[in-house]
Every structure is written in C-alpha cells, then in structure tokens.
Amino acid sequence: MEKSELKQILQALVFVADEPLTLNQLREVFPDEDVALLKDSMEEMIREFNEFHKGMEIREIASGYRISTRPEHHEWVRRYLKTKPSAKLSLAALETLAVIAYKQPVTFPEILEIRGIKSSTAVKTLLDKKLIETRGRKKVVGRPILYGTSTDFLVHFGLKDLAELPTLEEFEELLHAETGSVSEITPRGFNGDEQDSAEPK
Amino acid sequence: MEKSELKQILQALVFVADEPLTLNQLREVFPDEDVALLKDSMEEMIREFNEFHKGMEIREIASGYRISTRPEHHEWVRRYLKTKPSAKLSLAALETLAVIAYKQPVTFPEILEIRGIKSSTAVKTLLDKKLIETRGRKKVVGRPILYGTSTDFLVHFGLKDLAELPTLEEFEELLHAETGSVSEITPRGFNGDEQDSAEPK
Amino acid sequence: MEEQGPAAPMESGTAFQDETAEETPEVLKVKLDIFEGPLDLLLHLIRKEEIDIYDIPIARITERYLEYLQMMQDLNINVAGEWLVMASTLILIKSRMLLPPDPEAPGTPEEEDPRMPLVQQLLEHQKFKNAAQMLYERETIELAVWENPKTEFREEEEELISATVFDLIKSFHAVVQRFQDKIVLEVEHDTVTLEQKLLELRSLLALQPTLYFSSFFERKISKLHLIVTFLALLEMVRLREILVYQDRIHSDIKIVKVA
Numbered sequence: 001m002e003k004s005e006l007k008q009i010l011q012a013l014v015f016v017a018d019e020p021l022t023l024n025q026l027r028e029v030f031p032d033e034d035v036a037l038l039k040d041s042m043e044e045m046i047r048e049f050n051e052f053h054k055g056m057e058i059r060e061i062a063s064g065y066r067i068s069t070r071p072e073h074h075e076w077v078r079r080y081l082k083t084k085p086s087a088k089l090s091l092a093a094l095e096t097l098a099v100i101a102y103k104q105p106v107t108f109p110e111i112l113e114i115r116g117i118k119s120s121t122a123v124k125t126l127l128d129k130k131l132i133e134t135r136g137r138k139k140v141v142g143r144p145i146l147y148g149t150s151t152d153f154l155v156h157f158g159l160k161d162l163a164e165l166p167t168l169e170e171f172e173e174l175l176h177a178e179t180g181s182v183s184e185i186t187p188r189g190f191n192g193d194e195q196d197s198a199e200p201k
Numbered sequence: 202m203e204k205s206e207l208k209q210i211l212q213a214l215v216f217v218a219d220e221p222l223t224l225n226q227l228r229e230v231f232p233d234e235d236v237a238l239l240k241d242s243m244e245e246m247i248r249e250f251n252e253f254h255k256g257m258e259i260r261e262i263a264s265g266y267r268i269s270t271r272p273e274h275h276e277w278v279r280r281y282l283k284t285k286p287s288a289k290l291s292l293a294a295l296e297t298l299a300v301i302a303y304k305q306p307v308t309f310p311e312i313l314e315i316r317g318i319k320s321s322t323a324v325k326t327l328l329d330k331k332l333i334e335t336r337g338r339k340k341v342v343g344r345p346i347l348y349g350t351s352t353d354f355l356v357h358f359g360l361k362d363l364a365e366l367p368t369l370e371e372f373e374e375l376l377h378a379e380t381g382s383v384s385e386i387t388p389r390g391f392n393g394d395e396q397d398s399a400e401p402k
Numbered sequence: 403m404e405e406q407g408p409a410a411p412m413e414s415g416t417a418f419q420d421e422t423a424e425e426t427p428e429v430l431k432v433k434l435d436i437f438e439g440p441l442d443l444l445l446h447l448i449r450k451e452e453i454d455i456y457d458i459p460i461a462r463i464t465e466r467y468l469e470y471l472q473m474m475q476d477l478n479i480n481v482a483g484e485w486l487v488m489a490s491t492l493i494l495i496k497s498r499m500l501l502p503p504d505p506e507a508p509g510t511p512e513e514e515d516p517r518m519p520l521v522q523q524l525l526e527h528q529k530f531k532n533a534a535q536m537l538y539e540r541e542t543i544e545l546a547v548w549e550n551p552k553t554e555f556r557e558e559e560e561e562l563i564s565a566t567v568f569d570l571i572k573s574f575h576a577v578v579q580r581f582q583d584k585i586v587l588e589v590e591h592d593t594v595t596l597e598q599k600l601l602e603l604r605s606l607l608a609l610q611p612t613l614y615f616s617s618f619f620e621r622k623i624s625k626l627h628l629i630v631t632f633l634a635l636l637e638m639v640r641l642r643e644i645l646v647y648q649d650r651i652h653s654d655i656k657i658v659k660v661a
Contacts, residue, residue: 157567
C-alpha cells in the first residue's frame with residue numbers, strides 16, 4: 001500500500017477508535033504491512049496532522065494513539081456543550097409524559113396506577129423541563145394535584161394542539177401487518193420451478 | 202477574535218458535537234461575533250481541512266456541520282471496528298420514504314394511492330427509525346395524520362437540506378431514457394403508435 | 403405450476419434480483435418481494451414484454467397480470483384487495499378499448515384513451531422507484547462513514563432519547579397494554595366482598611358527604627370491583643344510608659350521605 005494512503009487510513013482509524021489505538025491493533029488490521037512502516041507512517045501522519053490542524057491533536061499516550069481537542073479550547077467546548085438543548089428524555093420520563101399527554105388532567109396516584117411504577121422523579125423532571133404543568137386539584141379525597149401538558153410541550157413536539165396527537169387506534173393500524181405480504185408464502189414444492197425460471201433463455 | 206483562532210475553535214466544536222453543529226448553536230457560543238464571520242470562518246476551515254488531510258472530512262449535513270471518516274476507507278474501518286455492514290432499509294421502506302420525501306406533508310391514504318399498495322409496515326419502520334415524523338393533521342374528512350421527513354432523514358442520507366434532493370422531474374427524464382432503450386423499435390412517445398399496434402393483442 | 407405463463411413473472415428483470423440469486427432457499431421469496439404491489443408488477447410486465455408504455459396492449463397485459471394473480475393464489479399468498487382492484491381496472495380499460503370512439507365526445511384523441519390514467523399512474527410510480535434507488539445509493543455511502551464515537555466531554559448519562567410524537571403514542575400504547583395485562587391478573591385474584599365494599603364506602607362518605615357516581619369509573623378497576631361497588635350502593639340505598647339523585651337527566655349521579 002502507498003504510504004500516503006496508509007496515512008489516510010491510519011487517521012480514520014484514530015478518529016473512530018473509542019479508546020487509544022495500539023500498534024497491536026494496527027498489526028491485526030494490516031497483517032501484510034511491515035510493523036516498522038506502520039509505526040513510521042503513523043508518526044509521520046501525526047506530525048503533519050498536528051502541524052496543520054490546530055483544532056484537534058493526535059497524541060501518543062502510554063496505551064496508544066488518541067485524538068482529542070486541545071486544552072486551550074476547552075473553555076469554548078464547555079460553552080458549546082452547555083448550549084445543547086436538554087430536550088432528551090429518559091424512558092421513564094417519556095412514558096410518564098405519554099400518560100399525562102393522553103390522560104390529562106391526571107393526578108399522581110392515577111399515573112402511578114396506570115404505569116404501575118412510581119413516577120415521582122419523572123414528574124419532577126417533566127416539571128423542570130416545563131413540558132407539563134399543574135392544573136389545580138382534583139375534587140376527591142386528598143385533593144391530589146392535577147397535571148397536564150404545557151404550551152412548551154406542544155412547541156417541543158411540533159403540535160398545533162393536542163388533537164394532533166395520534167390516537168391509539170391510529171397507532172394500532174400501523175401495527176397491522178399488510179395482507180398479501182410475502183412472508184405468508186408457502187415455499188414447499190417450488191424449488192423445481194425456481195430453477196427452471198432461473199435458467200437463461 | 203482572530204480568524205485563525207476562531208477557525209481552530211470551530212474545528213474543535215465540530216469534532217466534539219454529537220449531531221451536526223448548526224450556525225444557531227455557534228451564535229450562542231459566540232454571541233459577540235458576527236454571524237457572517239462565523240459562517241465564513243467555518244467554510245474556510247472546512248475547505249482547508251478537507252484539502253489537507255484525507256482521513257476524515259467535514260461536510261454540511263442537515264443544516265449543520267459534521268465530521269466523519271470517508272466512504273473510501275470503509276473496509277479498513279470496518280476491519281478495525283470488527284463491525285458488519287449495517288442493515289439497510291428494505292425496498293418497500295425506501296419507496297415509501299421516497300413518496301414521503303417528495304410529497305410531504307402527506308397522509309397515509311395519499312401514500313397508498315401513489316404506491317398502489319398499503320404501506321403501514323413501512324411507515325411504522327420509518328417512524329421507528331425516526332426517518333419520518335408526524336406533521337399534524339390534514340384538514341379533510343377523517344383528519345388523517347400528515348407525515349414528513351425528519352432531521353435524521355437528512356443525516357441518514359447525507360443531505361444538507363431537502364433542496365439538495367434531485368427534483369422528481371429529473372427522475373422522469375431517467376424514465377424516458379429507460380423506456381426508450383427498452384422499446385428500441387419505437388424510440389419516442391406516440392410516433393410509434395402504428396408500429397406497436399402490430400403486436401398481438 | 404408446470405405451464406410457462408405463471409412461472410414467467412418470476413424471472414425478474416429488475417436490478418435487485420442478481421444480489422440474491424445464489425441464495426437458493428430464499429430466492430423465490432425474494433423474487434416475489436420485488437413486486438411491491440400491482441403497479442410494480444405492471445411496470446415489470448411492460449419492461450419484460452418490451453412494451454411502449456404509451457401504447458400498452460391492454461389485452462395482453464391483462465392476461466399476464468391475471469396469470470400472475472393466479473400464481474400468487476397457487477402459492478397461497480394472501481392476495482390483498484389492491485391486486486384485485488387493479489385487475490378490475492385492467493378489465494374495465496380493456497372493455498372500453500373495444501367500444502368505438504364516440505364521435506360527439508369532446509377533447510383530443512389522447513384524452514379519450516382509456517389507458518391514459520393508468521399510464522400516468524405508472525409513470526408516477528416509476529419516478530418514485532427511481533427516487534428510491536437514489537436513496538438506496540446515498541444510504542450505501544452514508545453507511546460507509548463513521549462519526550466521532552466519543553469525546554471526553556460527553557457525560558455518561560442514562561439512556562436518553564430525543565422523543566417524538568410517535569414515541570409518545572408508542573410509549574402510551576405500551577403502558578396501556580401493560581395495564582390491560584394487569585387488569586386480567588387482578589380479576590383473577592380479586593376477592594372483594596360486599597362487606598368490605600360497604601365499609602370502604604361508609605368511610606369514604608364520612609370524609610366526603612357527597613360523592614359522584616362517575617368517580618367510581620375514573621380509575622380503571624376490575625369489573626368485579628365495579629359490580630360489588632354497585633351492589634353496595636344499592637344496599638346502602640335500601641338501608642337509607644344514602645340518597646342517590648341526578649340534578650338533570652343524564653347528569654352525573656350524586657350520592658349523598660343521609661345525615
């Protein structure tokens with residue numbers, strides 16, 4: 001292999017490795033290449049890379065080769081990571097949100113009953129993220145707080161109103177397998193035919 | 202800030218971002234910098250980056266910037282990661298996705314009409330993979346759900362935005378070329394009517 | 403299956419055949435899978451028979467199409483409604499072609515051609531097939547590139563998902579399923595007695611002198627519970643412990659403790 005091509009591939013491998021890339025691993029990937037060449041190409045690639053790309057750097061640490069950002073930019077990297085919208089939900093929070101969205105207004109004990117799992121952390125997370133809000137109290141014993149979805153919920157999910165949520169029926173329609181699907185075929189006894197028709201004319 | 206420093210930081214941010222880095226996010230990270238300068242620096246950095254080193258590349262995808270390996274090295278990367286090629290979408294899913302991509306927002310019955318066959322399994326797969334998403338309801342009888350493509354769709358197919366898709370008309374030209382080659386006796390359209398009717402009916 | 407006709411559609415001319423040609427046991431399945439519906443089959447027949455799409459010999463195509471349907475039935479494939487609808491469309495076009503043109507009908511000869519709507523539909527379908535091919539090619543490229551798998555900054559979080567509307571309904575569906583399973587279990591182990599229910603209702607009324615009938619149904623409880631609740635209420639009316647009335651017809655039934 002040309003050294004220039006090898007250097008490109010080495011760069012790609014350092015990039016995709018989720019732990020430092022070792023020479024032993026490289027030997028496995030390139031069984032036909034000389035180890036000295038591998039090491040030499042790697043070092044040359046790193047020299048060139050670090051000279052030119054000042055936003056990242058490749059370093060040889062005890063366990064292998066590793067690519068990372070440079071310490072002098074960490075302040076900016078941290079700043080960027082903070083801007084990321086915290087729109088992601090845990091599975092528990094998602095499930096609780098789903099129950100609230102479809103059963104609103106709904107109380108804490110009712111959510112517990114439907115989910116069969118305690119949801120206090122999930123409800124708190126959803127309140128923190130402003131996806132749900134309180135809707136007064138239910139006029140039953142204990143006067144539990146009612147929860148419903150917020151305007152932010154609609155914005156976040158790109159909904160004009162709650163009526164845009166798919167219904168259970170619509171979801172179940174999707175679950176139905178199509179009729180006439182090929183999986184219903186019974187292949188018995190057709191091998192002969194198959195070979196016939198595969199013959200060139 | 203010096204443009205050269207800005208370019209380094211932009212490179213670091215593209216590297217750490219786990220989804221395409223957008224200009225909006227950059228505006229948040231650099232509230233004091235001019236947006237035009239940000240965009241210009243980013244583009245300059247990408248040009249230089251892609252020109253100089255060929256082991257990775259930065260591309261504009263889903264209205265953001267993303268760094269990845271290059272397709273030509275996939276065999277080596279796969280060899281190192283010991284991964285099998287990922288499962289591709291089925292033909293049914295791809296065709297349904299094509300209809301949704303070009304006709305969005307589009308309802309289930311409309312997809313059925315174009316494809317001439319029920320597509321619920323395909324739609325469910327596409328929803329599961331988050332390649333499509335719901336887009337409210339159409340204001341017709343039954344208020345059917347509208348579907349459109351998602352940001353993940355752009356990422357999955359390496360598109361900067363929907364405008365990057367070829368137009369449907371371009372596929373039509375392809376078709377004419379194709380039918381032309383199949384029926385070579387009658388190269389085009391209605392001129393060949395007489396000749397064709399000579400075929401057994 | 404010995405005759406030529408029905409077997410013919412299985413010789414596919416499409417590009418997708420070759421990929422799977424060696425895998426003998428699955429070949430038949432894959433080949434049938436090529437036809438994503440009646441339009442797909444028609445396009446295939448048109449290509450195979452080397453037909454000009456703008457001048458389809460409708461009788462011949464209809465015949466081939468029906469042969470194919472017959473084969474599907476022979477193979478015990480459940481032929482969906484769409485395939486039959488197309489069959490009747492073809493037969494209808496065929497019969498219209500046999501009618502002499504109406505000299506008084508307005509419009510140009512092309513517009514009169516009963517095949518045109520179908521041709522338009524086929525052309526449209528072909529466009530989307532080509533678009534799907536384009537997506538397939540793009541996907542192949544994108545599946546050959548990798549993103550940065552890690553950064554030292556990415557925190558180890560519990561699995562988080564960017565939820566969509568579809569995630570909401572999927573999640574709710576799962577909860578409802580789980581809940582329904584639970585009800586079945588509860589019913590099996592349910593041992594509520596009338597006495598227990600009477601005690602429960604009395605203590606409830608001690609706290610809250612007015613109850614609404616609907617409140618018993620808000621919580622999803624087992625049928626047995628509902629029946630026993632109902633019996634307990636009747637018993638309490640009989641014992642004159644409670645009054646039951648409505649403000650208006652069809653309004654919620656009020657249950658009031660007798661002082």
